[in-house]
Amino acid sequence: ANFEESGGLHVSTINNMEFDVKEKNGTSFHVNLNTKTCSCFSFQTLMIPCAHAIAAAITEKISVESLVSDIYSLDKLASAYTDVVYPITDAVCGTEQIVEGGTGNLKILPPVTKRPPGRPRKSRILSTGEIRMKTPSKRHLCSRCKKTGHNRATCKVAI
Numbered sequence: 001a002n003f004e005e006s007g008g009l010h011v012s013t014i015n016n017m018e019f020d021v022k023e024k025n026g027t028s029f030h031v032n033l034n035t036k037t038c039s040c041f042s043f044q045t046l047m048i049p050c051a052h053a054i055a056a057a058i059t060e061k062i063s064v065e066s067l068v069s070d071i072y073s074l075d076k077l078a079s080a081y082t083d084v085v086y087p088i089t090d091a092v093c094g095t096e097q098i099v100e101g102g103t104g105n106l107k108i109l110p111p112v113t114k115r116p117p118g119r120p121r122k123s124r125i126l127s128t129g130e131i132r133m134k135t136p137s138k139r140h141l142c143s144r145c146k147k148t149g150h151n152r153a154t155c156k157v158a159i
Helices: 002-008 042-046 051-059 074-080
Strands: 010-015 018-022 028-032 097-101 104-108
Antiparallel strands (some): 097 104
């Protein structure tokens, strides 16, 4: 999605590896490819290049994949699962846990939660940096003449 958004951006070079990226509406963003930062803060937060950084990298002929953080590499993913991961047993999943510390035993209870009133949300709330993808609209197909744009009730073709 960021790569597609970077198409209509105007990039101006400030100095070596620093760029001023302007959107079509005139909003300007400062991108530094050395420090992997952008003034929209999406690049720093997700550690994935935002549309502004991608536009700057394309003009500088830098590989976009090199700007993605190492935490998204397969080596890091594999190293996260090198240690043994034990399943949670019923004794650990109980309603309360007792933590022994320097001040004595402390009971930790699960948080008191209550379902909010009303109907549950149909879609989730997007986090910072996420963009809602547009779904293509369904094409209407007439069952009588098999053409698009109308249905059987509004078909003008003679029977």
